[in-house]
Amino acid sequence: MIASEYRYVQQLLLEEAAKLADAAVRQGVARAGSTPLASGVAAALRAPRRFADATFGRLPMPGPLRSVLDTTLLAPVTALDELAALVPSLAARNGSSSNGLE
Numbered sequence: 111m112i113a114s115e116y117r118y119v120q121q122l123l124l125e126e127a128a129k130l131a132d133a134a135v136r137q138g139v140a141r142a143g144s145t146p147l148a149s150g151v152a153a154a155l156r157a158p159r160r161f162a163d164a165t166f167g168r169l170p171m172p173g174p175l176r177s178v179l180d181t182t183l184l185a186p187v188t189a190l191d192e193l194a195a196l197v198p199s200l201a202a203r204n205g206s207s208s209n210g211l212e
Contacts, residue, residue: 142197148197155194158187 142148162184171179180188 124210136201139197143197143201152194155190159191162187 129185166179
């Protein structure tokens with residue numbers, strides 16, 4: 111009986127410690143992501159996608175050729191653009207991390 115109560119308390123403490131660690135990391139990522147340096151890096155990561163959309167994106171191409179362009183040539187550009195959006199999504203709170211360090 112005592113062992114099961116000990117396990118329950120241990121599990122509860124571990125869950126709360128994980129929630130606090132998650133909140134601390136999200137808060138740090140949000141703080142780092144809102145700096146001018148982070149904004150500059152995000153703009154630099156998004157620039158190739160904007161250039162590709164302004165040039166290749168406006169060219170009239172048949173569907174199969176457009177598909178090849180999107181999946182092969184523009185894949186690195188798309189990855190950089192998605193990377194720029196990663197920090198804000200990491201810092202965002204979801205329902206399970208709503209009770210944080212506030």
